Amino acid sequence: MNVLEISKLKVGETRSSRLDETPPKLSQAEKDALVQQYHPDYIKEAYGTIRVGMNKGEQTVHRVVSLLEGESPLASESIRLEAKQQVDVLIIGGGGAGSMAALAAKASGASVLMTTKLRLGDSNTVMAEGGMQVAVSPEDSPVRHFLDSLRGGQMANDKILLKTLVEEGPSVVKWLIDNGVMFDREEDGNLSLRPGGGSSKARLVRCKDYTGLELMRVLKDCVLNEQIEVLEYMPVLELLTDEAGGCSGAILKNLDTNQHFVVQAKTVIIATGGIGRLHIQGFPTSNHYGATGDGLPLSYRAGAKLTLQDTFQYHPTGAVFPEAMAGILVTEAIRSVGAHLLNVNGDRFIGEMETRDAVASAIIRECAEGRGVETPSGRKGVWLDMPLVDTLNGAGTLEDRFPNMVKQFSRYEIDITKEPVLIYPTLHYQNGGVEVDVDGESGVNNLFVAGEASGGLHGRNRLMGNSLLDIMVYGKRAGEAAAKRATSTEYKSITLQHLDRFHEAQKEAGVIPDTVSPILFPDYVNKS
Amino acid sequence: MNEVKITVDGATHAVPEGITVVQAMWHIGREMMHDVGCLGGACGACAISVRFPGRFDNQCYLACQTPVEHGMTIAFMPSDASKKEIAPLPRTEPAEQVLFQYYPETRRCVGCRSCSMVCPVGIDVMGGVRAAIAGLHQDVADRFTNCVMCGLCAAVCGAGIRPHRVGAYTRRLTGAFYEKEATQLLERINEIASGEYQDEWNTLLSSELSDAREEVLNECT
């Protein structure tokens, strides 16, 4: 037997004796120390200084620095800036935030065009499993939700954004129900609530472990019913600005024909989602194929300011074995119903319901200090012991509540109702992003940003379940605000003056771009 | 690393064992765009038809979720071409069979089971269509919980039925009309609207939170 198998046996042996153990809750000081020593956000060598633009002098990871300082794909091409289409509100990105924004803008009386890199719904949203936070139980309150999020976010959250999120959450859930989202219910009709990491009360609403699929399916249906025009396989390469520096449209590229498509818009909403496919610090990722952070360089070159661009969420439990599943998420909800984390010796080493930054740091610590388990392909991980979930909640719980998870592992002949799986943190979420106000407007006039591409709301660490709520609440707000603005303004000129300014700044700072950005897709193709 | 042989569009390639079909495509040098989306088994962009030499079964899978196997012949399936009807939800609880207003062909099911055989996520699609004909909304809704809307079931249905669209519409009807009221949610919305939390917010937001850090942190644990 190899080390992996011996260790797996130990996990089985210690299972029953671990049942009544509760690892001590970390004090704030202990948590700070743990995170500062092991969390990837604190690895100094991974960070560099941004040399141009609104965040000049600030830090982020090298990969993002080079995207922000990158060359526009249009730099080497001459494009005729003649609008092929005019629209009140242009929405960039067909995930949850984009769809919600499109529906809200349409409902507010604006003409809407949505353009997206893959197909409508191919996104991070469609993969969300665990659920969405909303304070609805009588023991809970929006204020509590606010405080939990603040604690999770290391107090760096924008308080106005956060207050608006927790207060508008319940109404937006009502809207979703009215539109046919099938949330799990209790016998009496109330929403079934589950606890989430870092939350003092159970407030996760969900649809089994298909929450994102359900939300996206309904939103997509709504977008199509509203006959909102959607351009697929048409990513945005560059924004357009007017004489005064406001945003006035975008240049799209048709991936099938390689033709450019110029859109003149009164307002633009960026809803391009996260950055997982940049594989920051070499981490695997849970994100969709198009999660390459395109919204960051697009808005940055147009003159927007970013906030908390140096902080990323590494979800504690990404699969590391089998290799084919590397990076795939094992939802946190599974820990909230009793799964344990164990090192090579079968010992627990962290409270499973600490916030994500703390749990991820503890896993990295165990592996760094030799208490991890190595997979055949050389990855390191620790055990996530799921059979306990059935022991604690009754046989069949895993199959009933986490059918997708059971199925995913069973394809590789791993039965999670009987054996533990190996996990390691996976790059999951961009905590920061483009700085916005409570209507989602960025520092650039008429440029709105919603969803994972925006930043501030979540502080330095997003609480589980707050992102789905974010995209609903702020997708809607941005859509409404953009529509309102659009219906009371005229079309502005479309120019690339912001690019000229940016080039000037690059020259001044002596920056020679080493990347063309946005990059659109990760480069996985074997060239040899 | 052991290798297995797979065949794609007539050409056979050796690829490492233990990777997914999508990863194998990258390995053999293919750019992927139309045939991938989420890479997490949820978007339905990557459906494939798979056959093995000497076997008669023809199964469809999601390429991002399927490990390569020696001898497999793979074809990527085209995207969903079935029309989605403009089918808004009614304003009030509908009469039983509103579904057929939009998808009248559903009743023509001949029970051939092709849709169930082809579904890459293992839904008993025909059972869902049958339940829809019988007006069993909750049953239809449950069956299509994990439908990734790849559209293969509609592509193979000789009767022109669009089972996934029937499923999606029935789920929306169920969510909107056939569940009991979520009273706690409605109460919370009223509380917020009536300003019930205003005092708490005033105290919280007026104090300089960074000074009161420990206090805030302790309060919520």
Ligand SMILES: Cc1cc2nc3c(=O)[nH]c(=O)nc-3n(C[C@H](O)[C@H](O)[C@H](O)COP(=O)(O)OP(=O)(O)OC[C@H]3O[C@@H](n4cnc5c(N)ncnc54)[C@H](O)[C@@H]3O)c2cc1C
């Ligand atoms: C596996 C997984 C599980 C998760 N589970 C949960 C959970 O349980 N609860 C929770 O709250 N959150 C969860 N999250 C986080 C949450 O799902 C996302 O943060 C959120 O859905 C992001 O929504 P979005 O609309 O901002 O971005 P996305 O849904 O990613 O949509 C972005 C869209 O923009 C498109 N796009 C990108 N670049 C361009 C471009 N240049 N031009 C045009 N279009 C472009 C993309 O193709 C995509 O369609 C999870 C995330 C993942 C990956």
Ligand code: SF4
């Ligand atoms: S029910 Fe139809 S659309 Fe849904 S996953 Fe199965 S084959 Fe695809």
Ligand code: SF4
């Ligand atoms: S393929 Fe069509 S006719 Fe055959 S069982 Fe399915 S729905 Fe009925």
Ligand code: FES
């Ligand atoms: S890529 Fe989305 S299901 Fe495979």
